[in-house]
Amino acid sequence: MAGIYIHIPFCRQKCYYCDFYKTVNTSLQQKFLSTLLTEIKERKNYLQNETIETIYFGGGTPSVLSNWELAQILSSIADSFTVSSGVEITFEANPDDLTNSYLKAIQQAGVNRLSIGIQSFQDSHLKKMNRRHNAAEAIEVIKNAAEIGFDNISADLIYGLPNLNQTEWKDSLQQVFQLPVQHLSAYHLTYHEGTAFYTWLKKGTLKELNETESVDQFTTLLKYANKAGFEQYEISNFAKNEMYSKHNTSYWMGIKYLGLGPSAHSFDGKSRRWNVSHVESYIKAFANKSDYFEEEILSEKDRFNEYILTRIRTKWGLSLDFVNQHFGAENRAYLLKQTSKYINTGMVLLNGDVITLSNKGLFISDEIMADLIII
Structure with missing residues (x-):
């Protein structure tokens, strides 16, 4: 899909x-x-x-x-x-x-x-x-x-x-x-x-x-x-x-999508593309058969960070099993370590293997996300 x-x-x-x-x-x-x-x-x-x-x-x-x-x-x-x-x-x-x-x-x-x-x-x-x-x-x-x-x-x-x-x-x-x-x-x-x-x-x-x-x-x-x-x-x-x-x-679930038109972004699971943010440049590029987009190949760290930034925002949260399976045991341990202080203060909830934001955590979601990504 x-x-x-x-x-x-x-x-x-x-x-x-x-x-x-x-x-x-x-x-x-x-x-x-x-x-x-x-x-x-x-x-x-x-x-x-x-x-x-x-x-x-x-x-x-x-x-x-x-x-x-x-x-x-x-x-x-x-x-x-x-x-x-x-x-x-x-x-x-x-x-x-x-x-x-x-x-x-x-x-x-x-x-x-x-x-x-x-x-x-x-x-x-x-x-x-x-x-x-x-x-x-x-x-x-x-x-x-x-x-x-x-x-x-x-x-x-x-x-x-x-x-x-x-x-x-x-x-x-x-x-x-x-x-x-x-x-x-x-x-x-x-x-x-x-x-x-x-x-x-x-x-x-x-x-x-x-x-x-x-x-x-x-x-x-x-x-x-x-x-x-x-x-x-x-x-x-x-x-x-x-x-x-x-x-x-x-x-938020990391499903592939195609972005069409000026400034639109696309994601194929391995890379991201984004079109030029200017309608006249967009039109001209197609007329001249020249490039109209930039592209970034995502590293494992990029994909891990995107998983954190997108899924933590949702009710479905972060799955430790998913992290272990797709990013390895080391990143699973890192995620648990980084969330521990927020779990202790009630900002983050751990239910089974799923990490979600509590209502209190929603107020500082940007701070929490910044702490969970790998720099």
Whole structure:
């Protein structure tokens, strides 16, 4: 089994917090699409005939695609790969793009999982982030999508925003859990260099939420999700009735995936590849038949570290038996030694041969991961 990720690099306007590669130059969309279809054909052997179980459209804003452009991409994938009849096809979208006619069209094209970028249910915070929708539109779109027949809907929220208080955060959580969503991705705001938020933070015109308030908001998230019947299966991801994101879970489980489009990453079990993060360079490279990616062959140490960094984030945790089998007894002993102090303080749990983060450990997950990897 394997997955395919397609990066759609276009946005109608840039959000002030986002550091994913994107451009507002939508005049390049047709040339990009033509190049993407070429890349699909050229990389048909990358996954070594593995059956495609998940397809994920991310960005950027995939909902800038017309329904026929989406259908064209999916048709090209079906021509070049063996696609499972039960394939999960996730489509990231902004609420203001999801008219009823568009929802029906992308559903007909094959999309069966929506990931809707809500981010907040407070209009004031949406405006600060430079989002194009308002809270009422977000609520209406989710209800409409469910009525049309989408039964696998994920919503994104951001906490730790400047001046976001507990009352507002609780209101957003109460709102999302009242809606027909089966999945929630909730991320703490990160100030990435190159974003407007980062620039304003450095200039002092924007103030970062203090750590105590951030921890309180994370604690509230865990409490409200649990009360609503949503299981935390990864640090930032929650699902009802085990409706996990199959695609994202495959990343954490070390399953092969192919990344298509500018800035997209690929993994074949032995190496990683990443495409150039510039749509014009991507288009030009294919036109000139020149390199459009870089590649890294993974050493055993790299693969061990990736196992730690991906699996410790999840409810499935780290398996000492797996480490012993794939990385040797020495690395198993190293992992036990490094986790011992966290086990003693209750930050990490050891159940049989499985190591997981406790709720307390979730708050310092970055510190724990840094201690477990091999430098």
